[in-house]
Amino acid sequence: MAQQYWVGDFFIDLSRNQITHNKQSQTIAPKALAVLTHLAENYGKVVSQDALLANVWQSTVVSPNTLQRSIAQLRKALGDDGKGQTYIKTHAKQGYSLECDVLWHEESDSTRPSKSQVHAAEDVHFREVTSGTETNRRPEISATTLILASIAVGIIMLGILAFQHLAPEQSSQLTFDKIRSITATDDKEFDATYSPDGKYIVFHRYLNKLCVNRLWAKNISTQEEILLTKDWGAYGSHSFSKDGKKIVFLATEACSEPVTQKSCFDLVGLDFEKALENPQQPSIMLQCKNSTVKRPTWLSNNNIALLQRNSNRWKLINYSISDNKSTDLLDLEDGNLIHFAYSDKDDLIAVTSIHNDGQHYIEMLKPDGRIVSSHQIERPQEIARFRPIYPSFSPRDNQLIFSTGRQLFTLSYDGKIDKINLPFADRIHQPEFHPDGKSLLMIKGPYDSDIVLFPLNETSETNAITQANQAKPATETSQTQPKQPQSYVSFERSNLGEDYAIFQPGGNLIAFWSERSGEEQLWVSHGNGPQQLTHFPMDTYIRGIDWAKDGKSLLVNANSILTQVHLDSTQESFPLEHPVVRLFQWDSISNSALLAVRIKGILKFVEYDLNNSKFREITDKNILWALKSEDGRLIYKDHMDQFWQTGPVEPQPIKVLDRQGGRAKSFVINNNKIYAINNENQLWSYDLNNDSFKVLGKVGDDVDYLTDINQTQILMTVQVSAKKEVVELSLRE
CATH class of the missing domain: 2.120.10.30 (TolB, C-terminal domain)
Known part of the structure; x- marks a missing residue:
């Protein structure tokens, strides 16, 4: 097999694990390039996931998520956002296909091929089609048809450029102009969120320096504070059901017979509407005695996503309340997860993680575990090299938000970070937006x-x-x-x-x-x-x-x-x-x-x-x-x-x-x-x-x-x- 080839105007060099475009080279994981090469060898055909896994990961048992991450890396390298799928096309429940011309090279010349080389490659491909060596036949296109198509494309592009020039530009930069205290007391509060209807703020108030707390709600209109949980407990961060009627969170307690860990984790629920009338005792939904779980988050399908740790590795799981069982959503075989957030509006999960190259990534998933995109996070100088990033969703499209302490940043789905100018210099944590996107809750205060x-x-x-x-x-x-x-x-x-x-x-x-x-x-x-x-x-x-x-x-x-x-x-x-x-x-x-x-x-x-x-x-x-x-x-x-x-x-x-x-x-x-x-x-x-x-x-x-x-x-x-x-x-x- 040739060690170099072209995919469109991208030069692939397997000997260097590189993809070069416009004289700019980037190094790609060998397994990802092996996936691209197998697709290139079957150009124009649909290759099943099983065939790709068997060909690239021979004698190795891996999950489909591994293949999906490789596809996401390739799409990023080829400048394909995965929506238009210009190069690699996904065929639901079938597999993937490479939808771009392939030109194989035996020498190491990485300059862009000439028109004659491209036409020669097209001629070779046409001869393969007409001789029956390719099962998916494509009709011959006349020169007149190509000219008319080119003119039509040019008119469309001019229209798009004109629209972009005339239409008002929406700034991606978030700007805050004022701040007000919600819980101006001598107590310690954490984990504040809005209710889905935006009428209440729910937060956790701690007892002195002890690690026990209660859940409280504050009516935004009347400013009334309402105690939600009857007793003190070691309660973790909470999440609302889509209809806003229930809250789910973790209750941690000492294991009666500790074997693998001191603390056991109970996933508990609370009827929010009843708790607004009288404090309630949370009901147990799930018990974890031999693994650590955190950050339960209610999904739109009424399942709950959680981070689960066995030994030193975290994975993202999907717990079905109705079936009382869980399935893995994301489990890095040679890395670890840091944090995740969920957008009910877009039905997307954002995960920050560390991959086997030691770099931090942002992955976007569907609630069924399908990876939409995977990108390395590009850190500015203001953020320390190894600092973990804990984002939540922003009201802007394709954007998240996170804090590093005294600084606030946005993170795009493709890993780009921009700094937000703030009207104050205090330490701030846990940003959470109002459903209408016009305000933001955070935790502030010195230790x-x-x-x-x-x-x-x-x-x-x-x-x-x-x-x-x-x-x-x-x-x-x-x-x-x-x-x-x-x-x-x-x-x-x-x-x-x-x-x-x-x-x-x-x-x-x-x-x-x-x-x-x-x-x-x-x-x-x-x-x-x-x-x-x-x-x-x-x-x-x-x-x-x-x-x-x-x-x-x-x-x-x-x-x-x-x-x-x-x-x-x-x-x-x-x-x-x-x-x-x-x-x-x-x-x-x-x-x-x-x-x-x-x-x-x-x-x-x-x-x-x-x-x-x-x-x-x-x-x-x-x-x-x-x-x-x-x-x-x-x-x-x-x-x-x-x-x-x-x-x-x-x-x-x-x-x-x-x-x-x-x-x-x-x-x-x-x-x-x-x-x-x-x-x-x-x-x-x-x-x-x-x-x-x-x-x-x-x-x-x-x-x-x-x-x-x-x-x-x-x-x-x-x-x-x-x-x-x-x-x-x-x-x-």
Whole structure:
């Protein structure tokens, strides 16, 4: 078979996996090119999906979605939007056909073929037809007919151009001119949406810093707030049925007999009309005990779409209420899904995902799983390279909208991003449009956390706890609890977020991140005024910092990229191939780090050699936190809140620490002792050398978690306030 050929005026080079047009080349996945080549070999014929799958994916079992993604990639490369289907035509329940002239090349000349070459190819094709080598015969077209057709096409094109010139142009840019508060309270609200008729705003209001909430509705005309759910619960985001009579959402609770996960997920429903009269108890529709589900969304066919995770991979499923069964809508074999949204108006599902090339894509699907288009997302400089995108639908055609924090953007169905100019500079999240497209709900409000420096001896109990009680779970030692500290003194207080405070090795500095300058930046302080070390761009997020052994620099994970920052603010980035989700620990001597990274969208716990960019996968467990002790033992905590340490053959559980994991993910190791805070607000320690467990004291309810400890002091993150409110932005007419 020839390695080069033409499809119309697109040059296909199989030896380079490239498609070239007007001297512009783009690299295409080999499997997608193999699909195109098989269609080219059967030019003008309908090739079934089974035939394409058998020819391209020989001896490999794949789903039809894999073929559909390849077709979508080819259509994008050929400039075909899939609607007109100029090149690749879909034949319902039959297959695909290539509807364009094919010219095979034996040499590597990629210049556009001359007219004589095209006519020669047409002559060859005509001889094949008349000799019976092609089953679908096409009639010969006279020169006069071609001339008349060309004139007609020219007249039509001129008419289209004239119409476009005279018709008023509709701007694709969204412009907002004012903002108003919907829930101006001291509480924390999330997940706000309009009812389908646009008369109500439904949102979730949380109880203090606890992860329990209730659903509320607000009548837009009367401004009356109405409680919808009778009891407090761990409720997730909600979705309305098409007629607006019912709401579906998730209720999360601790599994009675946890096997694969701590929390079980109940899909529950609420009669909205009844709840407007009196608060209701949600009814259970579906229970998930061994997989995580999120974002239930009611489709127009009365089915519910959800994201479901088994192990570390997400897929989109379609749950039929009437049949009580589910089917897969989208399941990437070598990638992962990030988010999805649904448009009832267009009956379309938009999915953001990470493919096997590590790039982020936007896919448009029909509710039956048919892929309409698949495009790589083209990021502007304002958006960090690895930042996940969580869009919702915009009132503009072929357009979605999403936030990165202080910035708002539109995303087109073909992956193009444009920035929206906003009338304010606060952090905003979860954009959701009104059914009429004239206003937009979002969540706004700062998170204020402080770093406290506290003497270790002030957490000690007045009366020693007996050795027997020390070995018991926290729930069995409640009668011997120490007095809770009355208050904490903040270290370098601001009215915005601070976190990740750690002591400098061999020095008196404390490093931490702070939003006091408007963005998350790395700071150091000795208590008499902080110094800002970094100037990362807008909407930066920091997920882990650690000191070098000599205390002269820090490694910071900012925007999923590792950067070494020296005390004079000079920086050096490590060009890792994969995005870093979390930095746990840095060994500056060997220049290796314990990391959680995403490889083809899948979360992996690895030890990364920063000198040669090589890594070793440690476990396929879902790891919350990990550290190495001073003597080199690896300790990690999994999603079941179980502690593990490396053994001679395999990791060994630390049984005495069962149920001591606490509400926070992290723990600290100092002098071969593990320190953490459990759900009973107890600060405890576990000595790795003699296997002794000890409760050291009790901390306040406002403490989020412990960040570092030395011989005399502890560093903790304390929540001051977490005010979040629902706001409405009005679209400029």
